[in-house]
Structure formats: C-alpha cells, structure tokens
Amino acid sequence: MRTVDEHLAQALAAVQQLPPFQQHLLDAHGCALCEDVEAGLDLPSFDNSSMDGYAVRRQDVETASEGSPVVLPVSGDLPAGGVEALALAPGMALRIMTGAPIPHGADAVVPVEWTDGGVAKVSITRAPGERDYIRRRGEDVRTGQLLVRAGTRLDARQIGLLASVGRDVVWVRPRPRVVVLSTGSELREPGQPLGVGAIYDSNSFTLAAAAREAGAIAYRVVGVPDDEREFVRVLEDQLIRADLVVTSGGVSVGAYDVVKAVLSRLGTVEFSTVAMQPGKPQGFGVVGEDATPIFTLPGNPVSAYVSFQVFVRPVLRKMLGLAPHVAPTVTATATGGWTSPEGKRQYTRVHYSVGEDGRAHVAPVGGPGSHLVAGLAGANALAIVPEDVTQVAEGATLDVMLLDAEDAGGQSSG
Numbered sequence: 001m002r003t004v005d006e007h008l009a010q011a012l013a014a015v016q017q018l019p020p021f022q023q024h025l026l027d028a029h030g031c032a033l034c035e036d037v038e039a040g041l042d043l044p045s046f047d048n049s050s051m052d053g054y055a056v057r058r059q060d061v062e063t064a065s066e067g068s069p070v071v072l073p074v075s076g077d078l079p080a081g082g083v084e085a086l087a088l089a090p091g092m093a094l095r096i097m098t099g100a101p102i103p104h105g106a107d108a109v110v111p112v113e114w115t116d117g118g119v120a121k122v123s124i125t126r127a128p129g130e131r132d133y134i135r136r137r138g139e140d141v142r143t144g145q146l147l148v149r150a151g152t153r154l155d156a157r158q159i160g161l162l163a164s165v166g167r168d169v170v171w172v173r174p175r176p177r178v179v180v181l182s183t184g185s186e187l188r189e190p191g192q193p194l195g196v197g198a199i200y201d202s203n204s205f206t207l208a209a210a211a212r213e214a215g216a217i218a219y220r221v222v223g224v225p226d227d228e229r230e231f232v233r234v235l236e237d238q239l240i241r242a243d244l245v246v247t248s249g250g251v252s253v254g255a256y257d258v259v260k261a262v263l264s265r266l267g268t269v270e271f272s273t274v275a276m277q278p279g280k281p282q283g284f285g286v287v288g289e290d291a292t293p294i295f296t297l298p299g300n301p302v303s304a305y306v307s308f309q310v311f312v313r314p315v316l317r318k319m320l321g322l323a324p325h326v327a328p329t330v331t332a333t334a335t336g337g338w339t340s341p342e343g344k345r346q347y348t349r350v351h352y353s354v355g356e357d358g359r360a361h362v363a364p365v366g367g368p369g370s371h372l373v374a375g376l377a378g379a380n381a382l383a384i385v386p387e388d389v390t391q392v393a394e395g396a397t398l399d400v401m402l403l404d405a406e407d408a409g410g411q412s413s414g
C-alpha cells in the first residue's frame with residue numbers, strides 16, 4: 001500500500017504545465033497569466049473632472065459664498081469624450097462633465113450643486129479648494145508600473161485593470177480539457193427510466209462539475225458498460241480531445257472491473273491501493289500516442305469525489321500553471337469526536353464554520369460510508385485525519401480542505 005503523498009507526487013511529476021497561448025481578455029478569466037503585465041499608459045491618462053460642474057480658475061471664485069455669489073460667463077461645454085480642445089480664459093467658466101479633460105488654464109472644478117446650473121452664465125456660491133474635483137493623470141497607475149504578475153489567476157478585478165490599460169489579449173495557460181467517463185453496466189442516464197438493479201450515473205456529473213470548478217473544460221461521456229472492447233473504443237475515441245482523462249469505477253477486484261483489465265495492458269497505468277479512506281483503489285498513468293495522463297478513480301461516489309479533490313485537483317492546478325499545486329488548507333477544531341482507520345489518512349466529510357469568536361470548527365456530516373451522497377452534498381469541507389490517529393478527540397485541531405467552488409469559470413459540455 002502506498003501513501004497519499006506518494007501517489008500524488010507520482011501524478012504531479014508525470015504532468016506538465018500546458019503551453020501558454022494568447023487569449024482574448026475575457027476568455028482568460030480564471031486562467032493563470034504567463035507574463036508580467038506592465039502599464040502601457042498612465043491611469044488616468046489625462047487630468048479630468050470627477051464631478052459634473054464648471055471648470056474655473058480658483059482665484060476667480062475664491063470669494064464665492066451663499067451671501068455673495070460670483071457670477072462668471074460660461075464660454076462652452078466639455079462633455080466626456082469631447083474632442084474639442086477648449087482653453088479657459090481668465091474670468092470665465094466652462095461647463096464640464098465627469099470624466100472630461102480639464103481645460104488648459106483651469107485649476108479646479110465647482111460641482112453643479114454649488115451653482116445655479118446656468119448655461120450662458122453661472123452663479124457660484126462656494127469656493128473650491130486646491131485641486132478640488134480634479135483626478136490627476138497617473139495618480140492611479142504610472143506607465144511602466146507592474147500591474148499583474150505572471151502566475152496570477154485572473155479574476156474580474158484584474159481583467160478590468162488590464163482592460164483599463166488597453167490590453168485586449170493576454171498570454172495565459174489554457175484550461176485543461178478533461179474527459180470524464182464512468183464505467184458500469186448498472187449505470188443509467190438521469191432522466192431515463194431506472195430498471196431493476198440499475199442506478200443513475202452520478203459520478204460523471206460530479207467529476208465533470210468538479211473539474212469545471214477547478215478551472216478545466218470538462219467533457220462528460222455517457223456511462224460505458226462493463227465491456228472491454230467498448231471501453232477501449234470509447235477511450236481511443238475520446239483521447240483526441242483530452243489533456244487528462246478521469247474514469248470512475250471498475251478498479252477494485254470485481255470480476256467485471258474492465259478499467260483495470262484494459263489499462264493493465266494498455267499504456268503505463270499503475271494500479272495501487274492508497275492508504276486513505278475513502279479512495280483506497282487508485283490508478284494513474286498515461287495512455288495513447290500523446291501519452292495522455294489518466295486517473296482511474298474508484299466507483300463509490302464519495303470515493304470518486306474525494307479522490308478528485310486529493311489527486312486530480314492538484315494536477316489540474318499544475319496544468320493551469322497555478323502554485324502551489326496543492327491548494328492551501330485551513331485549520332479548525334473538531335466538534336464531536338469520531339474514529340478513523342489505523343494506518344490510513346481519513347478525509348472526513350464535515351461542515352466547516354467560523355463562530356462569532358472568529359474560531360473555526362468542523363462537525364462530521366453523515367456517516368463514513370462511501371455511498372452516502374447526501375452527507376457529501378451537505379458537507380462543505382474535508383477534515384484530514386492523519387494516518388496515526390484512530391480516534392479524533394473533541395477539541396482536536398485538524399487540517400481542513402475547503403470544497404466550495406473556486407468559481408474559476410470553467411466550462412463543460414456533454
């Protein structure tokens with residue numbers, strides 16, 4: 001039996017980061033940037049008004065008050081985006097809109113609320129302070145400034161920043177294309193009638209959704225029956241569009257475990273038992289002409305999902321160019337005790353919460369059975385119980401893997 005860390009290390013060593021390509025900015029959402037992006041211009045790129053009002057010279061309006069307004073002729077209009085380069089003559093005002101360039105000669109903006117809103121002439125009842133309502137060129141970003149570092153996963157805020165400096169395409173690593181396929185003659189598609197002894201194929205949905213949450217493009221293949229030739233045909237057919245294949249089922253010691261039977265002959269897939277619960281039977285290797293990496297996860301639904309989080313998610317992070325490959329864990333205090341098998345790392349389905357005192361707690365959800373999908377859906381984290389612990393005591397401190405979707409904007413299709 002090998003350890004979780006050995007199995008993960010083998011898989012991580014066998015996959016590479018996907019080569020970078022130029023992607024349109026919005027399509028790069030959730031991808032890891034492969035270049036340091038520096039600003040090609042100042043932001044703001046010109047002095048402009050932060051208020052709708054009037055551009056003035058301060059010295060012309062410094063005596064303005066409610067009791068003694070200053071009246072100035074208005075010599076023109078400055079809309080945002082206007083191309084006319086108007087200059088402000090002494091003793092005059094220019095009507096200006098938010099975002100419009102400050103005209104030559106002006107050193108303050110009087111908001112329209114401090115005036116009578118006049119068009120031909122304006123009555124000003126309050127004197128602006130120094131530089132009032134002027135957004136200065138370069139006060140946000142300077143030309144040449146490092147904006148986003150290589151390796152950053154682009155989120156909405158960074159996408160907006162890059163657009164602000166005029167970037168339309170960026171170098172990123174592509175989303176890995178993950179083919180997810182389930183095996184088992186008992187599997188039926190949701191929405192179809194369920195015959196005797198049949199079950200709905202949930203694993204391929206779970207795994208495709210999990211791949212998507214991790215930032216991949218997931219292709220879900222309709223359940224493959226326990227037939228070796230059919231499995232080989234489907235696998236060869238799918239390899240063309242896969243950066244990674246993830247199967248579930250057919251890897252333990254049953255008489256119809258086709259995944260194990262076929263892949264033991266094809267490629268370099270190695271089947272092993274891993275000292276963990278759930279998720280004991282595992283396989284990993286490469287298949288096909290392009291040496292496509294393949295994970296063969298156990299069929300029990302909770303085992304398949306936990307195996308994805310422990311092994312597949314780090315591999316996808318590596319392919320995406322994200323560091324660290326293993327997403328960081330948090331720590332929490334156990335509420336209620338539970339048992340754990342000796343010599344195995346247990347991934348316990350738990351509910352993680354942070355109390356008003358700021359302290360994090362985890363409470364087990366449902367039982368330990370690998371078929372208990374309702375408990376899995378009710379959990380939001382996996383508590384990691386070390387191999388040498390057989391009894392988790394109330395109040396024990398545990399590392400915890402959070403499961404909520406990374407919302408990386410991945411895609412999936414059937």
Ligand SMILES: Nc1nc2c(c(=O)[nH]1)N[C@H]1C(S)=C(S)[C@@H](COP(=O)(O)OP(=O)(O)OC[C@H]3O[C@@H](n4cnc5c(N)ncnc54)[C@H](O)[C@@H]3O)O[C@H]1N2
Nearest residue numbers: 182184200201202203204249250251252280298299300303
């Ligand atoms: N004699 C032994 N039997 C089993 C052992 C063992 O060591 N000795 N290990 C058990 C453990 S632990 C696991 S985990 C499972 C792994 O089994 P397989 O990967 O071969 O998966 P299957 O036998 O095909 O299915 C197991 C279970 O999961 C259900 N299943 C399978 N695929 C799906 C799917 N796509 N959606 C929903 N449910 C699925 C299937 O119906 C079975 O109930 O082996 C144990 N047995």
Ligand code: MOO
Nearest residue numbers: 278279280303370
């Ligand atoms: O390893 Mo199985 O995954 O314990 O149910």
